[in-house]
Amino acid sequence: MTSTLRRRPAQRRSVERVERMLDECALLLDEVGYDALTTKEVARRAEVPIGTFYQFFHDKQGLVRALARRNLEAFLGRITERVATADLSHWTDLVDLAVDEFVDMKRTTPGFSVMDFGEVLVTTGGVPVEGSKQALDGTHENNAVVADRLRGLTLDLLDAxxxxxxxxxxxxxxxxxxxxxxxxxxxxxxxDAGLIAECKQLVHRYLADHLP
Incomplete structure (x- = not known):
């Protein structure tokens, strides 16, 4: 994967600054949307000089791509934590768990409703921002990257x-x-609760031909 950062933060202070910038980016996506998001405002709210912003990120797109990656890691981490404590009797339980975690992040995680794993929709149901469908690694579509990461979890948990x-x-x-x-x-x-339930059933029925 190509890096979303100009350079990786090495010191604790730098790591904290990068995390604050990502936090403020997520909040601003909810407050003003992608088009009105500016690097200057992110830096101001994160209480870092604008020069510090450009030490770590190339531009607004680089910042948003880094947030997309953080979102994906958070999603996978939540699934892993749930699996460790849940009593999963069948792979369909894992499907339901993953859908529930995604839905909860949509409802509660700042910025996730605007841009979950990279694809930015300026308006609900609108055309994605150019380049955002390949935000996670700059080469493959976001869903392909997500599927590959979920494959690793699936193979670890199932005799697939x-x-x-x-x-x-x-x-x-x-x-x-x-x-x-x-x-x-x-x-x-x-x-919509009914559509979320239908989503789970759709995936259950489709994957039944591919998983034991």
Missing amino acids: PVGPGLDRALLVAVEATDAVLKLAFRTDPRG
Whole structure:
């Protein structure tokens, strides 16, 4: 993957500054939207000089890409923590858990409703901002990166057949989940409960042909 940072923070103070800038970016996405988001305002609210911003990020797009990566790591971390304490009797339980965590992040995580894993929609259901569909690594579409990361979790937890068939099935499942959950949040800003349930059933039925 290509880096979203000009340089990686090495000292604790630098790490804290980068995290503050990402925090303020997320809050501003909720408050003013992507178009009105500026590097100057992010730096001001994070209480860092604008020069410090450009030490770590190339531009606004680089900042947003870094936030997308942080969102993905947070999502995967939440799933891993839940799995460690949950009583999962079947892979469908893992599907439900992942969908529930995503929905909860949409509802509670700053900026996540505007830009979850990188794709920025200026308006609900609108056309994505150019380049944002490949925000996570600059080469592959975001859903392909998410599917690949979820594949690692799936193989760790399930006795699943390794190979291109499973890879393709997980990508299709992620694409389908993304589409239905977008519809759920267009229908209701909090996420339409009926559509969320339908999303889970859709993925259950599709993956039943690919997982034991």
